[in-house]
Amino acid sequence: MSQSYRVAILGATGAVGTELLQLLEARKFPISELTLLASERSAGEVRSFRGEELTVEAVSPEKFDAVDIVLASAGGSTSKEWAPIAVKAGAVVVDNSSAFRMDPQVPLVVPEVNPDAVEAHGGVIANPNCTTILMSVAVWPLHQKQPIQRIVASTYQSASGAGARAMEEVKQQARAILQGQVPPTEIFPYPLAFNLFPHNSDLNDQGYCAEEMKMVQETGKIFAASDLRISATCVRVPVLRAHSEAINLEFEQPFDADEAREILKSSPGVKLVEDWQANYFPMPMDASGRDEVLVGRIRQDISHPNGLELWLSGDQIRKGAALNAVQIAELLVERNLLKASAPALAL
Amino acid sequence: MSQSYRVAILGATGAVGTELLQLLEARKFPISELTLLASERSAGEVRSFRGEELTVEAVSPEKFDAVDIVLASAGGSTSKEWAPIAVKAGAVVVDNSSAFRMDPQVPLVVPEVNPDAVEAHGGVIANPNCTTILMSVAVWPLHQKQPIQRIVASTYQSASGAGARAMEEVKQQARAILQGQVPPTEIFPYPLAFNLFPHNSDLNDQGYCAEEMKMVQETGKIFAASDLRISATCVRVPVLRAHSEAINLEFEQPFDADEAREILKSSPGVKLVEDWQANYFPMPMDASGRDEVLVGRIRQDISHPNGLELWLSGDQIRKGAALNAVQIAELLVERNLLKASAPALAL
Structure with missing residues (x-):
């Protein structure tokens, strides 16, 4: 493996977040560090990843300081709030909510259909509805x-x-x-x-x-x-x-x-x-x-x-949400697109 | 009430038969005598109608000897077997099975749609699929x-x-x-x-x-x-x-x-x-x-x-089957069509 990435899951305790965790492990996504983020309510819960116990942390701005990819699945308002912060901190956000899907600046991607659309991302790539x-x-x-x-x-x-x-x-x-x-x-x-x-x-x-x-x-x-x-x-x-x-x-x-x-x-x-x-x-x-x-x-x-x-x-939960998001992340890695190539999204 | 009729339910113990029994009572269908028919397996079961206990009888040819209307809901092969016998004995059969629906000689009736189609019946009127x-x-x-x-x-x-x-x-x-x-x-x-x-x-x-x-x-x-x-x-x-x-x-x-x-x-x-x-x-x-x-x-x-x-x-079960059949029977009574007006069906 040539390179590995610092990944955060935002909404880690939800149905899609749980599936994201399993898929990242099963598909051997190249992770150097995994951060599990959720609301204050779910902070402190423990999840297992590659045999290690990870504690879910409450989301806050500094959590995105050392993250390459954010997989977000915590709903539209959460994404609207945190995606700009994550992008500003240098991460690419694969967003499972409806917040940015129809934004003309944001690629909306199904890897089997329009993989090339990822090329023009400005920090956020939207995962379509299930x-x-x-x-x-x-x-x-x-x-x-x-x-x-x-x-x-x-x-x-x-x-x-x-x-x-x-x-x-x-x-x-x-x-x-x-x-x-x-x-x-x-x-x-x-x-x-x-x-x-x-x-x-x-x-x-x-x-x-x-x-x-x-x-x-x-x-x-x-x-x-x-x-x-x-x-x-x-x-x-x-x-x-x-x-x-x-x-x-x-x-x-x-x-x-x-x-x-x-x-x-x-x-x-x-x-x-x-x-x-x-x-x-x-x-x-x-x-x-x-x-x-x-x-x-x-x-x-x-x-x-x-x-x-x-x-x-x-x-x-899988192809309708988590798997498609992980496939997009894999595409970003494959094509070396983890730094935005287009101007940062005016979020 | 001017006249009342001798009614038989064929398939009286099934889901639709049970509903037919309730609807005939609730809608005050003019019944002088009610016969409950079913397969040998269900014979002997007891059903209540207008406060009386009626025993389900095994279907046999002579059961149709003194019946004006048969409401049949016991499946296609049962209808194919018994409808001709009932019609020959002088009854009109409202059949809930698919046996006769596409027969050009048999009216297929939804009373809200094509009530006039009942006029030309030859003994059997088909109830459409739910x-x-x-x-x-x-x-x-x-x-x-x-x-x-x-x-x-x-x-x-x-x-x-x-x-x-x-x-x-x-x-x-x-x-x-x-x-x-x-x-x-x-x-x-x-x-x-x-x-x-x-x-x-x-x-x-x-x-x-x-x-x-x-x-x-x-x-x-x-x-x-x-x-x-x-x-x-x-x-x-x-x-x-x-x-x-x-x-x-x-x-x-x-x-x-x-x-x-x-x-x-x-x-x-x-x-x-x-x-x-x-x-x-x-x-x-x-x-x-x-x-x-x-x-x-x-x-x-x-x-x-x-x-x-x-x-x-x-x-x-109701409008999709039993109610529509009872409405057809009501239409037959209303229009005085309980004797076949067309040549008897070549069954």
């Missing part, structure tokens, strides 16, 4: 063959997107319902166990929620395809940690389903899961804990001559 | 205003569609998973609790499953719109008894979302559930046990100038 990452990995290889004109997506999103406590709440809800008791709803506005509801993020004037607009806008930015038309219906379902998506694609010309299948079979980050005899296709239980986005049920759309239907499941 | 009924009730009023060109639907289907034992299995699975045990999978091919999977009905050569093709073909028949193009992705989710559907509609001209909302506000069988401030829309937990299909999140589709998005939840 639903966007999973869809991008699955449909980009098809888009390369023939540009997609329109996407209509319906999501089946697990509790993990709302954090570790949300995952715990769904289990508590299920326990309560099975015992005939009233399910607790502290994190979610409604019971999610044995129920589901449209994603409860802020609604815009057009009636789309923030989660849906992330799929619409972020995919356009990552694909550099401003004319790609997307509609989405995002739904929270009682699954713990993998999202699924039903995706309807329209092309300008017919896209043969078998050709799509062949393309996806050898696409990076994709695992084709289709057993038509056994009626076996991607499922959250199989996607959980896996790096790849599981894609299957590729069909010619019988309602549109140029339509294609597909179905995917992907681990929301 | 997903089809729920979608039909919600989109027919819009189709009346401006013909729908294309539908892309994604479903979120509860366990009840696979019967009462399937509902029990999901609860058992959840209990097992919460205790760290292996979930049982007797009814479903895979664990459904905290998981989901594409509907496991037979796949055709185009890659569509039978459940999806029901939505495609049955909706076309009910709407008498053979050029209506439909694609669907049907997915089983860990919910007990209400289905939800994300529906993307394309029209020839733009369809104003507010106008759609106004239309649906006063459409039969529909309840508009939209609180944009509170982010409150149709959910299975609210649809369960209700007659109406809950419809909401009506939005202009930002990916298509003539597109409209909507979201619904409806009780699969």
